[in-house]
Amino acid sequence: AVVAACAAGVCTMVTAKPRTEEAMFGAGCFWGVEKIFGKVPGVVETQVGYAGGTVPNPTYEAVCSGKTGHAEVVRVVFDPAKTTYTDLLEIFWKYHDPTTPDQQGPDHGSQYRSVIFTFSPEQDRLARASVRILDEAKVFGAPIVTEVVSSAPFYMGEAYHQKYLEKNPHGYCSHRLRSPKLGEILRAGL
Secondary structure (H helix, E strand, O other), X not given: OEEEXXXXXXXXXXXXXXXXXXXXXXXXXXXXXXXXXXXXXXXXXXXXXXXXXXXXXXXXXXXXXXXOOOEEEEEEEEOOOOOOHHHHHHHHHHOOOOOOOOEEOOEEOHHHOEXXXXXXXXXXXXXXXXXXXXXXXXXXXXXOOOEEEXXXXXXXXXXXXXXXXXXXXXOOOOOOOOOOOHHHHHHHHO
16 A cells, blocks of 8 residues: 655655564475465465474474474465455365374375464464364364464474475475365354
């Protein structure tokens, strides 16, 4: 948005930065998750990394060992005037299997767990409500095992992981649209 900034009777036009919010999701290999969220209108930035563990500043190799407790996550910065947290939750649920503990497709290990890190009481309320609504509707055919936890320190992944599938369009990705009609159920309940 362009706004007028005035001082001492002189006004200039400046571009105001949009107010942004942060969200963070773990849904298996972070390459595919980042690619999906990066295409959502209103998402300003995505970064892949690690969160939820006990080891500060972990490396990819350490996280893959399963000994750090970290999940592969995507940090999403979004403009709430263009997309809502509910929109992001819908995307999260549609593109992974939240019923498989520590697994997404062929990827196994606690780093691939389904997890939502929340940054406000409202995000926590919406995330927990979405689990309840989708579980009650039996959308996935098995109980949801997704963790909903307060935000944890985010450790940025190595540079070669950032926007990996943009740089390597034929790279590995097990994420696909799994539940296209889930949005109707979710929005009716939220």
